[in-house]
Amino acid sequence: MYKHVALLVRQDGLSHEEFVEHWQTEHTPIAREIEGVVRYQQVLPTEPDHAEFDGIAELYFEDLEALHDALGSDGSRDYDPEKGKAKEAREDVDNFLAIDERPRFIGEEIVQKDEVDGDTDGLYKHSAFLVRKEGMSHEEFVDYWQTNHTPIAREIEGVVKYNTVLPTDPEHAEFDGVAELYFEDREKLYDALGGEGSRDYDPERGTAKEAREDVDNFLAIDERPRLIGRERVVTDER
Incomplete structure (x- = not known):
């Protein structure tokens, strides 16, 4: 399954609450009707005041x-001008988003673990946008991530679903990959991976501690945006 991931930052002058209101009420009904979309999901931060994105x-x-066809190629932020709903959605983002501060990522999702049969509505999610360590090629990064790190990360206590997302066009991608860890309970997520304002894994959690230590082997930590939020599945036609 391929997906377009947009990290959203609100326009100057909008509060987070105003941003959410427009996004949910005005933009969502347009976006979910874009041609070709088979699933549309959103993640709202659990602690907006500490979140890196809205x-x-x-x-x-x-x-x-x-x-x-619907959303443009990896190197473009432009929606296809001939696609009705995609064009309408692109025009509407100017009403509530800071476009130049909206990183995006196009990739192929690989399900590494799934104990919820794909039902992620209402689950708490840690999304990490990964940048490789200096001196590593993208291919070396992917090999280490998938071979060495993934077996550790999917065993972190409380994780019920774990996805990795690889860029379809690494040369134009803003990140080397996305890691998505799902939990049924917010406190379990915080216990394992730290709170919204922290990048530290709980030192008492064995597997999480091991995963946190391992990221130093392949990630540029300071360049790794993340968001902790709760997922809302808007539509699923798969």
Whole structure:
């Protein structure tokens, strides 16, 4: 499954609450009707005052061509001008988003663990946007991440679903990958991975501690945005 992940930052002058109101009330009904979208989900931060972004929007497509047709290629932020709903959605973002501060990512999702049968509505989610360590190629990064780190991360206490997302066009991607860890309970997430304002894993959690120590082997930590939030599945037609 391919998906377009947009990290959302509100316009100057808008409060987080005003941003959410416009996003949920005005923009969502447009975005979920974009041609080719088979699943649309959103993540709202659990602690907006400490979050690096105001939210995450994720649009899923069955194939990459359908995604590119609707939303533009990896190197473009422009929606296809001929696509009605995509064009309408692109025009509406100017009403509530700071466009130049909105990183985005197009990638292929790989499900590494799933104890909830894909039902993520209402789950708490730690999304980490990964940048490789200096001196590493993207290919070396992916090999280490998938081979060495993933077996550790998916065993972190409390994790019920774990996805990795690889960029479809690494040369144009803003990140080397996205790691998504899901928990059924917010406190379990905080216990394992730290709170919204912290990047430290709980030192008493064995597997989480091991995962935190291992990231130093392949990630540029200070360049790794993250967001802790609760997922809302708007539509799922898969």
